[in-house]
Amino acid sequence: MSVPREGGCACGAVRYRLTSEPMFTHCCHCLNCQRQTGSAFVINLLIEADRLELLAGDPQPVNVPRDDGSAQRIFRCPECQVAIFSEYGRPEVRFVRAGTLDQPDGVAPDVHIFTKSKLPWITLPDSAPAFEVYYDSKVLWPPASLERLAAIIAPASSDA
Numbered sequence: 001m002s003v004p005r006e007g008g009c010a011c012g013a014v015r016y017r018l019t020s021e022p023m024f025t026h027c028c029h030c031l032n033c034q035r036q037t038g039s040a041f042v043i044n045l046l047i048e049a050d051r052l053e054l055l056a057g058d059p060q061p062v063n064v065p066r067d068d069g070s071a072q073r074i075f076r077c078p079e080c081q082v083a084i085f086s087e088y089g090r091p092e093v094r095f096v097r098a099g100t101l102d103q104p105d106g107v108a109p110d111v112h113i114f115t116k117s118k119l120p121w122i123t124l125p126d127s128a129p130a131f132e133v134y135y136d137s138k139v140l141w142p143p144a145s146l147e148r149l150a151a152i153i154a155p156a157s158s159d160a
């Protein structure tokens with residue numbers, strides 16, 4: 001990555017920089033993500049919390065109920081309320097919403113998940129694997145990304 005990726009909210013109060021490439025990039029077609037975004041899916045960049053460098057502003061967490069009874073923390077700009085990133089019970093990993101990047105065309109999903117609720121008019125590309133629900137990160141993630149994840153979390157857990 002020659003130039004670090006940067007992004008922010010709509011009003012400009014929140015600005016951030018990713019100090020490295022993400023560990024992995026999800027395209028999630030679950031109903032929670034559809035409801036939260038008002039769209040067909042969400043694209044999340046999974047990255048260590050300390051590699052999401054805030055340049056301006058202080059995104060505020062909102063606890064959002066999910067269909068499985070759990071809560072997801074969505075961090076929003078305190079001014080314009082655009083969602084910047086999420087936390088799924090594990091503050092060490094940020095799920096950065098790719099649509100907030102200045103150049104969202106610079107990333108592409110590494111995997112499509114929860115395709116069981118994918119909208120029927122979406123045709124997925126062959127360039128990334130797709131799963132009805134979830135996948136085994138130990139199989140799919142590059143070794144370097146698995147090492148990064150192991151460096152920040154306790155063993156034996158799974159992603160949302």
Ligand SMILES: [Zn+2]
Pocket residue numbers: 009010011012013014077078079080081082
């Ligand atoms: Zn804003």
Ligand SMILES: [Zn+2]
Pocket residue numbers: 028029030031032033034114
């Ligand atoms: Zn989802």
